[in-house]
Amino acid sequence: MSGPLSLREFEALARDRLPLSAYDYFAGGADDEVTLRANESAFARLRLLPRVLRGNAAPDLRTSLLGADIAMPVVIAPTAFHRLADPEGELATARAAAEADTLMIASMASTVAVEDIAKAGGADLPLWFQLYIQSDSKVTEALVRRAEDAGCRALVVTVDSTVFGRRERDHRHGFHDLPEGLYCENMRGLAGDGGVRPIEMIRDLDWEHVQRLRSVTGLPIVLKGLMHPADAVLAAAHGVSALMVSNHGGRQLDTVVATIDAVADVVAAVDIPVLVDGGVRRGTDVVKALALGADGVAIGRPVLWGLAARGQTGVAQVLRMLRDELDRALALCGCSSVHDIPRDLLREAPC
Numbered sequence: 433m434s435g436p437l438s439l440r441e442f443e444a445l446a447r448d449r450l451p452l453s454a455y456d457y458f459a460g461g462a463d464d465e466v467t468l469r470a471n472e473s474a475f476a477r478l479r480l481l482p483r484v485l486r487g488n489a490a491p492d493l494r495t496s497l498l499g500a501d502i503a504m505p506v507v508i509a510p511t512a513f514h515r516l517a518d519p520e521g522e523l524a525t526a527r528a529a530a531e532a533d534t535l536m537i538a539s540m541a542s543t544v545a546v547e548d549i550a551k552a553g554g555a556d557l558p559l560w561f562q563l564y565i566q567s568d569s570k571v572t573e574a575l576v577r578r579a580e581d582a583g584c585r586a587l588v589v590t591v592d593s594t595v596f597g598r599r600e601r602d603h604r605h606g607f608h609d610l611p612e613g614l615y616c617e618n619m620r621g622l623a624g625d626g627g628v629r630p631i632e633m634i635r636d637l638d639w640e641h642v643q644r645l646r647s648v649t650g651l652p653i654v655l656k657g658l659m660h661p662a663d664a665v666l667a668a669a670h671g672v673s674a675l676m677v678s679n680h681g682g683r684q685l686d687t688v689v690a691t692i693d694a695v696a697d698v699v700a701a702v703d704i705p706v707l708v709d710g711g712v713r714r715g716t717d718v719v720k721a722l723a724l725g726a727d728g729v730a731i732g733r734p735v736l737w738g739l740a741a742r743g744q745t746g747v748a749q750v751l752r753m754l755r756d757e758l759d760r761a762l763a764l765c766g767c768s769s770v771h772d773i774p775r776d777l778l779r780e781a782p783c
């Protein structure tokens with residue numbers, strides 16, 4: 433029997449291997465999961481109108497993001513709890529990211545401490561740290577220092593989570609906490625008694641928090657979870673270095689527009705790099721995001737499926753598969769590189 437042939441087949445393998453509560457935590461979205469489905473289906477609605485007879489050699493997939501040179505404009509989005517998928521957890525993910533010569537964004541809710549993730553990935557792995565700003569600014573600062581000391585090259589501040597989205601699958605399973613023995617290791621030592629402090633979502637998150645963060649770190653700040661072009665303009669005015677158009681994979685506010693439908697307006701509003709995540713499952717999805725002006729895409733669940741199915745090898749295979757698909761799609765579209773993808777490659781499918 434052949435191995436998985438697509439990212440979707442990795443999901444089927446992962447589902448067979450994971451306890452249902454863990455599978456549903458990874459797979460699920462908020463409320464009716466309208467946005468979860470829309471993220472993927474919006475890509476299918478966009479169709480390609482390729483050019484031919486352009487005589488290109490192998491397309492150039494390499495790119496650079498905030499100074500990090502990477503093999504392709506596909507990076508690893510921050511996702512929590514990798515040790516729910518595999519005992520090696522984020523260590524395996526980091527090794528696979530390094531093998532693929534791409535960039536990893538470590539979740540603040542990782543089940544391995546960020547310094548250990550950095551060690552596993554090695555000095556060449558560009559590692560960014562995702563941050564939920566906490567109500568106690570000293571705690572936020574301690575997390576920032578931890579990320580800096582680990583060698584992280586940017587802070588990715590998630591701004592779509594002023595409260596936790598309601599995921600009905602998790603309620604059904606009573607899945608509200610990590611199982612015995614697994615912890616959010618970046619929060620260790622931050623509770624009053626030196627224990628593991630719970631992660632908070634703060635309702636009063638505002639631009640002042642971004643400004644304060646700007647004043648306590650020299651690292652570039654990336655805002656993740658921003659969808660509106662007016663917020664993109666404000667972000668640039670506050671010294672933010674890059675944006676991630678994201679609806680948290682449909683896990684926060686349900687019925688938010690699909691990210692691929694929001695990205696072009698954000699790109700048009702600012703002069704800073706823009707990444708997009710949500711529903712990227714094929715090389716053609718990457719081409720579509722780039723044609724709309726994004727500088728790159730991030731993938732969340734497919735990494736978890738690779739990890740649950742085959743550990744480090746599975747994540748490496750997921751990244752390799754997407755790279756091969758991107759290479760093939762560019763060749764068939766008549767594009768010579770990831771920087772040469774015209775907007776007129778896209779058409780809306782008739783309803």
Ligand SMILES: Cc1cc2nc3c(=O)[nH]c(=O)nc-3n(C[C@H](O)[C@H](O)[C@H](O)COP(=O)(O)O)c2cc1C
Pocket residue numbers: 457458459471509510511512539540541562590656678679680681682683709710711712730731732733734
């Ligand atoms: C299981 C899971 C955990 C996640 N954890 C985080 C997190 O800790 N921080 C964060 O900013 N985003 C988190 N996200 C959102 C991802 O960074 C990303 O926006 C989303 O997964 C992209 O959609 P995709 O899964 O369709 O690729 C999580 C997503 C999933 C599926």
Ligand SMILES: CC(C)CC(=O)C(=O)O
Pocket residue numbers: 512541631680683
């Ligand atoms: C631990 C959570 C805050 C991780 C998260 O962002 C998510 O499950 O979507």
